[in-house]
Amino acid sequence: MLLANKVVLITGATRGIGRATSRLFAQHGAHVVLTGRSQDQLNAVQAEIAEEVPDARLSHLALDVSSPESVRDAFLQLFKLTRRLDVLLSNAGVLDDALIGMVTPDQIRRVFDTNTYGVLFCAQYASRLMARGDGGSIINIASIIGVNGNLGQAVYAGSKAAVIGITKSLSKELAPANIRVNAIAPGFIDTDMARSIGPEKFAERVASIKMGRAGTPEEVAKVALFLASDLSSYVTGQTIGVDGGMLI
Amino acid sequence: MSDNNDKLHQVFADSLNIDRKRITDSLGYNTIPEWDSVAHMALIAALENDFDIMLDTDDIVDMSSVAKAREILSKYDVQF
Numbered sequence: 001m002l003l004a005n006k007v008v009l010i011t012g013a014t015r016g017i018g019r020a021t022s023r024l025f026a027q028h029g030a031h032v033v034l035t036g037r038s039q040d041q042l043n044a045v046q047a048e049i050a051e052e053v054p055d056a057r058l059s060h061l062a063l064d065v066s067s068p069e070s071v072r073d074a075f076l077q078l079f080k081l082t083r084r085l086d087v088l089l090s091n092a093g094v095l096d097d098a099l100i101g102m103v104t105p106d107q108i109r110r111v112f113d114t115n116t117y118g119v120l121f122c123a124q125y126a127s128r129l130m131a132r133g134d135g136g137s138i139i140n141i142a143s144i145i146g147v148n149g150n151l152g153q154a155v156y157a158g159s160k161a162a163v164i165g166i167t168k169s170l171s172k173e174l175a176p177a178n179i180r181v182n183a184i185a186p187g188f189i190d191t192d193m194a195r196s197i198g199p200e201k202f203a204e205r206v207a208s209i210k211m212g213r214a215g216t217p218e219e220v221a222k223v224a225l226f227l228a229s230d231l232s233s234y235v236t237g238q239t240i241g242v243d244g245g246m247l248i
Numbered sequence: 249m250s251d252n253n254d255k256l257h258q259v260f261a262d263s264l265n266i267d268r269k270r271i272t273d274s275l276g277y278n279t280i281p282e283w284d285s286v287a288h289m290a291l292i293a294a295l296e297n298d299f300d301i302m303l304d305t306d307d308i309v310d311m312s313s314v315a316k317a318r319e320i321l322s323k324y325d326v327q328f
C-alpha cells in the first residue's frame with residue numbers, strides 16, 4: 001500500500017494509461033478521483049475498477065482539461081469533496097498528426113489546448129490545494145516525441161516538449177511548498193491512441209523499439225506509482241522515459 | 249468591526265508580516281515591499297484556509313487591495 005490515505009486526481013482516466021493508473025493507485029489504497037469528459041464513461045470505469053479492486057475508494061468528476069472553466073469547476077468540487085489533494089496525474093492528451101504544410105490553426109489549438117494548456121490549468125489549482133496540506137506530487141505525461149521530435153508530429157511534439165519545460169519550471173517554483181513535479185515520457189504504449197495510427201504504422205513503430213514490443217499502460221502506471229509515492233520523496237524536475245529502448 | 253473583517257485584517261497582517269495598524273482598505277498589492285507576488289500567494293493560501301474556500305484564479309489576480317479582497321470574499325458567501 002504505497003498510497004494509503006492519499007487523494008489522487010487523474011485526468012483522462014477513462015481509457016488507456018489514465019485508466020490503468022487509476023486502477024493501480026486504487027490497489028495501493030489511494031482515494032482516486034477519476035476525471036474525464038464523458039459522464040457515462042466515468043460511471044462505467046468507476047464501476048469496473050470497483051469490481052476489480054474490492055476495497056477501492058473512488059469518486060469521479062467531469063473535467064475537460066482544455067476548458068479553464070471546467071478545470072475550475074472540477075477543482076472547486078474536489079475541494080468540497082475531499083478538502084485536500086496529494087497527487088495530480090495530468091494524463092489527458094490527444095494526438096493529431098499532419099505534415100507541417102497541412103496543419104490547420106484549429107488543429108494546433110486543439111492539441112495545445114488539451115496537451116499543454118490543460119497541464120497548466122490543472123497544475124494551478126492542484127498546487128494551491130496541495131500547498132494547503134503537506135505538499136504533494138504532480139506528474140505530467142509528456143512523450144518521447146516531445147523529447148526527440150518526429151516527422152509529421154511538430155504540433156504534438158511542441159505540445160509535449162512544452163510539458164517538459166512546464167514540469168522543470170514548476171519543480172523549482174513549488175519545491176519550497178514540498179510539491180514535487182515530474183514528467184513521464186512514454187515511448188509507444190498499446191492504447192487506443194497508439195492503435196489510431198493504423199496497423200502498418202503500428203508495426204513500424206514497434207520495429208523501432210529495442211525491446212521489440214509496445215509497452216503496456218500498466219508499465220507506465222508503475223512509474224507513475226513511484227513518482228506519486230514517497231519512494232520518490234527526493235525526486236523532482238525529472239522526465240522519466242518509459243520506452244523499452246525506442247529509437248526515434 | 250465584524251468578526252470576519254477582523255479575521256481578514258489579521259490574515260493580511262500575518263501573511264504580509266506587517267503591523268495590523270497598517271492594514272487599511274486602500275492598502276494595495278505591490279505598493280509596499282511586503283506585499284509582493286510571493287507574499288500574495290501566501291496571503292491567498294491563508295485566506296482560503298481561514299475562510300474555508302477555494303478561489304478562482306481570476307479572483308486571485310484581481311485581489312489588488314484589502315477592499316477588493318473583502319468584495320471578492322463576499323462572492324464566496326463570506327459575510328462582512
Ligand SMILES: NC(=O)c1ccc[n+]([C@@H]2O[C@H](COP(=O)([O-])OP(=O)(O)OC[C@H]3O[C@@H](n4cnc5c(N)ncnc54)[C@H](OP(=O)(O)O)[C@@H]3O)[C@@H](O)[C@H]2O)c1
Nearest residue numbers: 012014015016017037064065092093143186188189191193
Ligand atoms: N499511447 C502512447 O503510445 C503514448 C506515448 C506517449 C505519450 N502518451 C500520452 O499519454 C497520455 C495518455 O494517452 P493514452 O495512450 O492512454 O491515450 P488514449 O487511450 O487515447 O486516452 C486518452 C485519454 O485522455 C482523455 N482526454 C482527451 N482529451 C481530453 C480533454 N480535453 N479533457 C479530458 N480528458 C481528455 C480521453 O478521454 P475521452 O474518452 O473523453 O476522449 C482519454 O481518457 C496522453 O497524454 C498521451 O499523449 C501516449
